Every structure is written in structure tokens, then in C-alpha cells.
Amino acid sequence: MSIIFFLFGLIIGSFLNVCIFRIPAGESIAFPPSHCGTCKKQLKPIDLVPVFSYLFLGGKCRYCKSKISIRYPLIELLTGFLYFYVYKYYGISFLTVKYIVLITFLIVISFIDYDTQDVYAVTTYPAVILGIIFALIEKFYFGENLLNYFMGLVISALVIFLISKLTGAMGSGDIEIHAIAGIFLGWKLAIINIFLSFIIGGIIAVLAILFKQKKKGDYIAFGPAIGISTIILIFFGNIIIPIYFGV
Structure with a gap:
């Protein structure tokens, strides 16, 4: 198989x-x-x-x-x-289907963002809608807490929106990608994902400058960093949650 x-x-x-x-x-x-x-x-x-x-x-x-x-x-x-x-x-399992769908969207969104420094609604809106559908299925068929996933969406979008407004360093596409991750992962992993994506984004920026792909001050697409951090949490989130939240 x-x-x-x-x-x-x-x-x-x-x-x-x-x-x-x-x-x-x-x-x-x-x-x-x-x-x-x-x-x-x-x-x-x-x-x-x-x-x-x-x-x-x-x-x-x-x-x-x-x-x-x-x-x-x-x-x-x-x-x-x-x-x-x-x-x-x-x-x-249901989670296999859910995460394969998420990964599929992340690959497309991340590479397009890397190439064009742009995120397209035709890739993000369907992903959010599917995330909501998966959350509803988990609620009504598996008894999961629906609020967990909607909090993930709201927290992710709100935090990145505020960072964007305060710093001007992020675009609406980054808000959408984090919202996708939040509705699929739930609020705890959404919070971790925000911090982890910034760490990975920083590493990517340093490497891009070291290898002369970018110059200091150049715009670097953040979508790939969010994609990488989200995929890491798909596989290791259950290990990281107790460490991060101390439970």
C-alpha cells in the first residue's frame, strides 16, 4: 500500500x-x-x-x-x-486524506509564491473551504471539538494580520496561508506554526543571502516557510505540543 x-x-x-x-x-x-x-x-x-x-x-x-x-x-x-x-x-484513515489534501495545496501555493512573490485566491479559498468541510466532518462523525479548528483559523489570521499592519513586512497571502494551516491543524498547532514559520523564514532568508540568491533588504517569499513549518507539524505536532505548552 x-x-x-x-x-x-x-x-x-x-x-x-x-x-x-x-x-x-x-x-x-x-x-x-x-x-x-x-x-x-x-x-x-x-x-x-x-x-x-x-x-x-x-x-x-x-x-x-x-x-x-x-x-x-x-x-x-x-x-x-x-x-x-x-x-x-x-x-x-481520515487524517491521511485530510493531510494529503493540505500538503497538495501547500506545495502549489509555496512554489507559486516562491516564483512570483504572490499568492492566488484560486489556490487559497478552496483550501479554506475544504478545511472547514474537514472540520465539520470531524465534528459530526468523530466528535472532535469544532471550536478547536475555527480558533486555529481565527488566531492564525488575526495574529498575522496584526503583524502585517504593524511591520508592513507581510502580505494578505501570508494571512491566507496561515489561515489554511489553522483550520486544518487546530489552535494549538496554529500558534506553534506562527513561531516556527518565522524561524524557518529567518533561516531561508539567511541562506538566500549567503548563497547570493537575495540581497539584504530584498523581499523574500514567506509562503514556502509557512508550507515547511506546517508540514513539519503534520508529522511532529503531537510531539511538539506537550513541549511547547508544557503539558
């Missing part, structure tokens, strides 16, 4: 590459079919096999021989491994 989740993740990861490329360009994620970004030639099914096609083609387009970014197979592998580990950690 583990390998099925991994392969499923590879397939979804291939689709996420399409979303990451097309959403900022204002293009449909369904039409036209996948094509080379350079020569515009429509790709055949054999050209679209996750990871394998990249290796088989030597990282180049079959038709025009233009270079294919290594990021495409890396995103496929990232999605595959994350799906694999969610299953290994949570098994066949």
Missing part, C-alpha cells in the same frame, strides 16, 4: 507542476493539453510519465531539445514521498 501512495503522489505531483506554471500565467489547468513551453508541441503520454520521462529524455524536450527544469521531477518526487510518509504515519 505504501508504494501505491508514493506512485499516486508522483502522478499528482506531475499535475501540480501544471498548476504551478499555469495559475500565475492565468491559463486553464486543463486546456490545452500539456505541451513544451518552448516549442509548444503537444506532449505524448510517454513524455508525461512522472520522473521516468525526465530521465529517459535526458532532461530535454523530445522535439526541440530545449532543457527541462530539474524542478519538475523534484516536485513529483517531493509529492510522492510526502504522500508516502503521511500514509506511513497515519495509515488508512
Whole structure:
């Protein structure tokens, strides 16, 4: 079963590459079919096999021989491994479905934010709506406290909103991403996520400056930091909560 989740993740990861490329360009994620970004030639099914096609083609387009970014197979592998580990950690369960959905949105949002320094409502609003649906399911089918999740949403959004107003260093997209994490994780992990995302964001900023990807004072997308911290809490949140809150 583990390998099925991994392969499923590879397939979804291939689709996420399409979303990451097309959403900022204002293009449909369904039409036209996948094509080379350079020569515009429509790709055949054999050209679209996750990871394998990249290796088989030597990282180049079959038709025009233009270079294919290594990021495409890396995103496929990232999605595959994350799906694999969610299953290994949570098994066949409601939480596995819930966290796979969350991770899927986080990958798309984080990479788009990294590329464009922008967060698109078409990615965040559906994620919030699905988070609310999952919270309602947990309430009525599993007896979970609905307030836990809505507090997570409100606390996350409110704290980041206040930080944004006070410092001007964050955008509305960061509020939306934290709100997504809050409705999926609940209020305790939402609070931890705020602090953890700033720590990770600081590390990313330092590394970007050290490796000369950014200069001091440059804007650095915060979405990837929130995505990383949220994924860490998906796997280790239950361990961190007692340490953080001292219970």
C-alpha cells in the first residue's frame, strides 16, 4: 500500500507542476493539453510519465531539445514521498486524506509564491473551504471539538494580520496561508506554526543571502516557510505540543 501512495503522489505531483506554471500565467489547468513551453508541441503520454520521462529524455524536450527544469521531477518526487510518509504515519484513515489534501495545496501555493512573490485566491479559498468541510466532518462523525479548528483559523489570521499592519513586512497571502494551516491543524498547532514559520523564514532568508540568491533588504517569499513549518507539524505536532505548552 505504501508504494501505491508514493506512485499516486508522483502522478499528482506531475499535475501540480501544471498548476504551478499555469495559475500565475492565468491559463486553464486543463486546456490545452500539456505541451513544451518552448516549442509548444503537444506532449505524448510517454513524455508525461512522472520522473521516468525526465530521465529517459535526458532532461530535454523530445522535439526541440530545449532543457527541462530539474524542478519538475523534484516536485513529483517531493509529492510522492510526502504522500508516502503521511500514509506511513497515519495509515488508512481520515487524517491521511485530510493531510494529503493540505500538503497538495501547500506545495502549489509555496512554489507559486516562491516564483512570483504572490499568492492566488484560486489556490487559497478552496483550501479554506475544504478545511472547514474537514472540520465539520470531524465534528459530526468523530466528535472532535469544532471550536478547536475555527480558533486555529481565527488566531492564525488575526495574529498575522496584526503583524502585517504593524511591520508592513507581510502580505494578505501570508494571512491566507496561515489561515489554511489553522483550520486544518487546530489552535494549538496554529500558534506553534506562527513561531516556527518565522524561524524557518529567518533561516531561508539567511541562506538566500549567503548563497547570493537575495540581497539584504530584498523581499523574500514567506509562503514556502509557512508550507515547511506546517508540514513539519503534520508529522511532529503531537510531539511538539506537550513541549511547547508544557503539558
